[in-house]
Amino acid sequence: MPSRDFSLHGAIDLGARQAAARKQQERRAQGGGTPAGTGAGGAAAEYVVDVTDQTFNAEVVERSQSVPVLVDFWAEWCGPCKQLSPILEKLAAEAAGKWILAKVDIDANPQLGAYMQQMGVRGIPFVAAVVAGQLLPFLNGAAPEAQVRQAIDQLFEALVKEGLLLEAPEPGEPGDTPAVDPVRQQAEDALQRGDLDGAKAAFEQMLASDPRDAGAKQGLAAVELSRRVRDLDPERVLREAAEKPGDVQTQISAADVEIAAGRLEQAFERLLSAVRSSAGDDRDAARRHLLSLFDLLPPDDPRVTKARRSLQSALF
Template identity: 70%
Template sequence: MSSRDFSLYGAVDLGARQAAVKKQQERQAAAAGGGAPGAAGAPGSDAAGGPYVVDVTDQTFNTEVVERSRAVPVLVDFWAEWCGPCKQLGPILEKLATEAAGKWVLAKVDIDANQQLAAYMQQMGIRGIPFVAVVVAGQLMPFLNGAAPEAQVRQAIDQLFEALRQEGILPEAPEGEAAPGEGLPEPDPIYGAAEDALAAGDLDRAADAFQQILAVDPRDEYAKTGLARIELGRRIGDLDAQKAIAEADADPSDVAAQTRAADVEVVTGDVEGAFDRLIATVRRTAGDDRDAARKHLLKLFEILPSDDPRVGKARRSLQSALF
């Protein structure tokens, strides 16, 4: 079984970006009115599945799945309303998640309502649903493709967690100790406020919470990354991705165009292309233009974990470009 780092910001291709932006705006508007974006009609809503089954969206995936997976394994069910086998598998997963009572959590993704996650699934080479992945400690791994009877699904999940323990990905709790996800301390209220705001699509409130965290600990990577991603989302806004790239390629001397194109490249998954673009801009500019390109690159570094090898490589290249 192999694992891979998951980043939502490597999930969208240029052709899908405009449609994704439109859907994102619609979901945020619904969230502002008190609705749960992407959750309408979902067969695994919180109300039906209790606290161990959650509906997630493009906006909440990093919080509800990736960050949550650092405390407890998360199974992710990619489904759609029109998919018959999904309606067979979904209730089985919900039942097993409820029985597990917190040893693992089920996250449900409606691929029709969440185009970024649908694009990421395609990027993984998955073409059919239902598809189930497992996320542990921020690592995403393919798990099930297709529906199956309850007994078979139950056995597959048992075998999955046993394999994860054997490979050292999931620690085995000593006898008498709590299983993964049980007995954990309550989260910091400020972190909870940030996560609640993200789930509601309230980016301003989420940004305020992240800034409060950073005021206490400027090195807090979770808050730095969260704030950087919010700022990136605001910069992208209604930006036409293809136009932004074309304008930057047509005029390499336009630093503002280069930073817009780099933002688009990060969101569409070409992180190294974005870094290379800005490093090249630093090399061929001077004064304020060079400083603007450098500072923008540093902002983009914060979107990824500090130990991401792409960040380390780009930092070295930046130093070379500056000196």
């Protein structure tokens, strides 16, 4: 599978999210829509969403905590995009909520376009899958419907195999459905609404019941990170961190900005450097913050394992 790096791509902006939703509704009411139109008509509307630089985190990353999101990077001038888009919209409608299609116009959203290039992608159409906040490169270039359908099926099989997605239960007798944890559902619903306080409370309740709940621990860590970075100016924070290498609190904020942008290893190394170069309370603050960032990833993630070894070396 591709890299498990994830991105919180900026602060959650509920006002921008609501404005984007209104704009999307207006476009559909006027017969507009995505570059090739909504191939599945109104049936696709609730499963296809236009996202922007400002709404990517709320509409894609947070939503991916409860349902996989395929992100279609496109542009009006891109001919192959107009071939692939209606196929994706049709399949999203058929999936009926199994996954959501998010569409990004890279010309109108330069930050997301630049982020796509940072992943090593040099052309469009390009489709990424975001699952539980983890961004996975998926499709590069247009393809026939049968091939796209097969690729999506293979993606879901791989996600289940890697434990990033629960396998769909086998059909049973009518009414024979597994019970849904109401607190977990409460957390997922809060994330979809962009309600970080509500999600935090739900995740904390889950951990109070089971301190070993890895999913709740990751969810809480992601919420806490979102709360810390939503009012930060990334460029200013990183500039100040370069100007004040000995200021541990500034380095902690810079690490948050880096990890929110998907630069996990840089964030880990920044805090490891702070641990090595500081002492007393500052050293302990850097250590504790680094440990809190480990909770964003599965405990067996090789980057966490490597950083833990480096932390032990720095401390002892």
